[in-house]
Amino acid sequence: MIGVVLADDEDLIRGAMAALLGLESDIEVLAQVSNGTEALEAVSRERPDVAVLDLEMPELDGVEVTAEITRATTTRVVLVTRHARPGVLKRALSAGVRGFVPKTTPATKLAAILRDVHNGGRYVDSEIAASALTEGDCPLGEREIELLRHTQHGASVNTIAERVHLAPGTVRNYLSAAMSKLGAETRHEAARRAWEEGWI
Secondary structure, eight states, X not given: OEEEEEEOSOHHHHHHHHHHHHTSTTEEEEEEESSHHHHHHHHHHHOOSEEEEESSOSSSOHHHHHHHHHHHOOOEEEEEESSOOHHHHHHHHHHTOSEEEETXXXXXXXXXXXXXXXXXXXXXXXXXXXXXXXXOOOOOOHHXXXXXXXXXXXXXXXXXXXXXXXXXXXXXXXXXXXXXXXXXSSHHHHHHHHHHTTOO
């Protein structure tokens, strides 16, 4: 049996996935959770063969959870997403993701992907892969990416300054430069755009 943990904050989708995968004779859904923190706890507790994670979850997103899972366990990870942004693919693969699929994937195909991943294979949706090969380079510097990541998680300028050991004015300058490069009116909009492109 292939033991699976499912993590998705949309109850209907998570429940449907669990029900459909449960029809497969060689797949057992060990746990269903609704956020990134719960996903880490469930993987630690259940030690599944494969974790199927939503890319966009509260508390920790799928890529952040993947990095923790692959660092601490032998569980393989498949990410599912409604909005398959190609820029996220590089981050996901760097974190150790073994499969990357859109939520439109039929249940029978997802089951086949889980079997393949369990046996050591990889699967990346062909449209996501094609888009990733043609996307442009990130215009942001490393420090701008770091500060936008803190912004995305809701930190204030002063809090960010404390965390990265910079003056608040310096943080504002970096964020202003990032906003200009991304054509964003606020730092939060800049963070959202950078996240949508998979740069943070």
